[in-house]
Amino acid sequence: MNKQNGYKCDDIEKLLILDELDASEKSRVTLHLENCKRCRQFASDLENIRTGMDFSTEDSLQPSPHIRTNILERMNQARSTKRRSLTELRWKLKSVLEYRVPVYQAALSGVVVLLIILFLQNPPTELQFVAEDQFITAGQDSLVSVPLNVNIIDNIDSVPNQNGGWNSAEDSVFSRYIFPAM
Amino acid sequence: MSLLKSKYRKQTDEQLMRFLQEREKAAFNELYDRYSVRILKFFHRMLNGDEQKSQDFLQDIFLKIVEKPHLFDSHQSFSTWIFTIARNMCKNEYRKQDVRKIMELKADFETETADRDYFYAQSEQQFDRKQFQTALMNELSKLSDSHRSTFLLRYQQQFSIKEISDILHCSEGTVKSRLFYATQKIAHQLRKYNEEISRNE
Numbered sequence: 602m603n604k605q606n607g608y609k610c611d612d613i614e615k616l617l618i619l620d621e622l623d624a625s626e627k628s629r630v631t632l633h634l635e636n637c638k639r640c641r642q643f644a645s646d647l648e649n650i651r652t653g654m655d656f657s658t659e660d661s662l663q664p665s666p667h668i669r670t671n672i673l674e675r676m677n678q679a680r681s682t683k684r685r686s687l688t689e690l691r692w693k694l695k696s697v698l699e700y701r702v703p704v705y706q707a708a709l710s711g712v713v714v715l716l717i718i719l720f721l722q723n724p725p726t727e728l729q730f731v732a733e734d735q736f737i738t739a740g741q742d743s744l745v746s747v748p749l750n751v752n753i754i755d756n757i758d759s760v761p762n763q764n765g766g767w768n769s770a771e772d773s774v775f776s777r778y779i780f781p782a783m
Numbered sequence: 784m785s786l787l788k789s790k791y792r793k794q795t796d797e798q799l800m801r802f803l804q805e806r807e808k809a810a811f812n813e814l815y816d817r818y819s820v821r822i823l824k825f826f827h828r829m830l831n832g833d834e835q836k837s838q839d840f841l842q843d844i845f846l847k848i849v850e851k852p853h854l855f856d857s858h859q860s861f862s863t864w865i866f867t868i869a870r871n872m873c874k875n876e877y878r879k880q881d882v883r884k885i886m887e888l889k890a891d892f893e894t895e896t897a898d899r900d901y902f903y904a905q906s907e908q909q910f911d912r913k914q915f916q917t918a919l920m921n922e923l924s925k926l927s928d929s930h931r932s933t934f935l936l937r938y939q940q941q942f943s944i945k946e947i948s949d950i951l952h953c954s955e956g957t958v959k960s961r962l963f964y965a966t967q968k969i970a971h972q973l974r975k976y977n978e979e980i981s982r983n984e
């Protein structure tokens with residue numbers, strides 16, 4: 602085995618193949634090549650391989666033009682599918698809000714029927730009387746004024762809070778729709 | 784449009800992938816411009832010069848990328864990621880072909896020998912780079928999958944040893960030893976053509 606300036610030819614071949622030499626390795630390899638025909642031949646072989654492998658030299662091979670078109674088309678499809686499903690979701694939401702869905706309508710009618718039954722079981726005059734009565738006693742020093750013509754069914758159980766308002770405000774509002782003002 | 788194009792041209796591959804995750808077509812176009820030829824040529828060599836299959840694979844790999852861009856982790860390098868996918872596609876293809884290969888091996892060997900005889904007859908008269916390249920590709924096709932991919936990633940795609948080890952999921956030491964083996968083997972096989980090239984130049 603040929604050995605020039607501390608490097609065996611095998612080591613030189615490996616260094617040439619790796620081609621990631623630092624400055625000192627580079628100068629030692631250059632010195633070795635000056636004195637070793639075998640390694641000079643290998644360096645030349647390697648150079649030819651590198652040139653032969655450079656992908657830019659294979660000019661004739663180009664991607665088929667339809668590939669880009671196909672992929673862009675697929676992206677469009679994916680986009681419109683996404684848009685379609687978003688539109689569908691929006692429509693469904695709108696239907697629910699606008700009572701377009703039959704199931705929702707049925708449920709709503711059920712609730713209305715239930716409320717009518719409740720209404721029939723508890724005649725409003727009696728309730729209205731109790732509510733107004735309670736309002737008068739409780740609301741004497743009330744800061745929040747509640748119109749007397751509003752029928753407040755739930756205020757039977759309500760107690761005025763520290764500010765003199767009503768705790769079951771939501772129920773009060775709800776009750777307006779059940780017992781329209783006389 | 785051209786303003787948009789130049790905007791993307793300045794982005795790194797990894798930034799383009801983030802735009803692609805938002806389904807930006809211009810980002811796809813830019814990545815395709817940067818990688819389609821490289822990937823096609825890699826497939827072409829990995830698939831023994833089967834151009835139709837290489838084109839199909841090119842389309843498949845980009846479809847995978849545009850359909851599942853979220854699979855890309857932006858902390859990694861796009862080039863090593865795309866070549867990892869490309870290499871795995873070839874690996875799967877070899878697996879599929881394994882059964883067929885055994886059947887075709889004999890026929891291949893006979894054609895190859897005839898080709899080589901013709902090549903040697905020609906070589907005495909005239910050598911040029913084109914012929915050298917054909918011989919090089921012929922030698923390359925005889926390497927195992929792991930040696931061939933290492934060789935291609937290094938000499939055709941100019942990746943560093945570290946990058947190749949990331950793509951192939953093996954140690955840098957393994958990459959180096961595969962590279963030494965493949966290069967020395969090919970250099971040895973092509974020695975006579977190299978001598979001819981040197982003489983002509």
Ligand SMILES: [Zn+2]
Nearest residue numbers: 603610637640
């Ligand atoms: Zn030497």
